[in-house]
Amino acid sequence: MNNSFDLNKILRPHILNLAPYSSARDEYTGHVGIFLDANENPYGSVTPENFNRYPDPYQADIKKKLAPLKNISTDQIFLGNGSDEPIDLLIRATCTPSKDRVIILPPTYGMYEVSASIHDVHIDKVPLSEDYQIRVDAVLSAITPDTKIIWICSPNNPTGNVMQDEAIMAILENFSGLVVVDEAYVDFTDKPSWIGRLSAYPNLVVLQTFSKSWGLAGLRAGMCFASKELVKILNKIKSPYNISQPAQAALLAGLDATDKMENMVKEILEQREVLCTMLEKLSLVNKVYPSDANFLLVKFDDARSVMDYLLNETIIVRDRSKVLLCEGCLRISVGTQEENVALIEALKAFEEKKEII
Ligand SMILES: Cc1ncc(COP(=O)(O)O)c(C=O)c1O
Structure with missing residues (x-):
């Protein structure tokens, strides 16, 4: 020492x-x-x-x-x-x-x-x-x-x-x-x-x-x-x-109720994996950073317009795009299976809208 x-x-x-x-x-x-x-x-x-x-x-x-x-x-x-x-x-x-x-x-x-x-x-x-x-x-x-x-x-x-x-x-x-x-x-x-x-x-x-x-x-x-x-x-x-x-x-x-806590953690970890895989398939996602937490840091081409689109759909994520070393990133908490599906559907709809424009 x-x-x-x-x-x-x-x-x-x-x-x-x-x-x-x-x-x-x-x-x-x-x-x-x-x-x-x-x-x-x-x-x-x-x-x-x-x-x-x-x-x-x-x-x-x-x-x-x-x-x-x-x-x-x-x-x-x-x-x-x-x-x-x-x-x-x-x-x-x-x-x-x-x-x-x-x-x-x-x-x-x-x-x-x-x-x-x-x-x-x-x-x-x-x-x-x-x-x-x-x-x-x-x-x-x-x-x-x-x-x-x-x-x-x-x-x-x-x-x-x-x-x-x-x-x-x-x-x-x-x-x-x-x-x-x-x-x-x-x-x-x-x-x-x-x-x-x-x-x-x-x-x-x-x-x-x-x-x-x-x-x-x-x-x-x-x-x-x-x-x-x-x-x-x-x-x-x-x-x-x-x-x-x-x-x-x-x-x-x-x-x-430690068993309940452990079950929820298990569920969140499974959902983290699913959410990560689904996000990586989207063309507007540049990178999903590996996570040891209950959220994902995700880099987008245009984080601000993704954030605004999601807000309009009442899906609220955290804009970290102005944070040092997190340029272009949103922080997304892992939700329930239904919430994660809704997020991915909204992002897909945003992608399609951009392709049409
Ligand atoms: C790293 C870290 N520490 C502490 C806290 C605060 O936690 P608490 O709700 O116990 O005040 C947070 C909340 O998001 C956090 O992300």
Whole structure:
């Protein structure tokens, strides 16, 4: 290991010394009794189901179910309001505004840049190579004494590919800040998660989400796996009750339905294959990029007019044609069999229309 990672040096000094808010549910963790400590409404709620009590601030029951699934201890799990919350909190914990810096590897997920900008944190961009891999030497050269986080998305959004292990390892071993591997799409690849390497790399942070494979985007629930020292810090700076009671209840039920999640993933993977084959047959498609995610990046002759035609047919895809290294590309989520057929039929109709003109 060529780095001198020390969490205490990476954290903003005032965060290290911060006395967190102590909620009523922090101070009394029992489940029975007459609860007169949190200024709640004792009569219930205005809704048929009661939500009058504050939820568990640390989501202990969920972590107990999640830990064996991820083969990690509960104190290495942080749960957030979507994985967008830990993205924000990691920057808050480590980056002093208008001083510190983060490195992102475009084209990639937009929130790393937006969250850094919100905090007035400088962003150094090291574009991926033409084949969407990490240019390790360029990344290592971009590191400054003020660089606190390097964001790696694997499988990457919007390109869909997994980053090479050796590249991530080289960065982990040669950078003394946090390396965040965002695995929002990990369940759609057969490559193993980086969670298994957390004990080897104290500067590694892994993000996952319930929004994709679990089908729970509307709940807003994301996972962050890290050293227990860093998880403690994230718990200290989050808002006290960041996962709502209904979200916690739904997550608890969802975690018992792993077979349903696996079946949906299997279906999406089959549909990804079918959709890819159908798209490749169309003459207006230049290239379908290989995908380890639940979407395809597709290059068209004229992406904007394809997008407009599809919009007119109320088929909505994501225009990535202005994004660096994605010129001419649309990002298309894998739909159900019926949705994918409708998309292909619309694209065929567009092709025919163009031939007539
Ligand atoms: C790579 C990546 N990370 C994180 C997220 C955010 O996920 P969540 O819904 O958990 O906030 C997304 C959402 O599309 C994503 O693509």
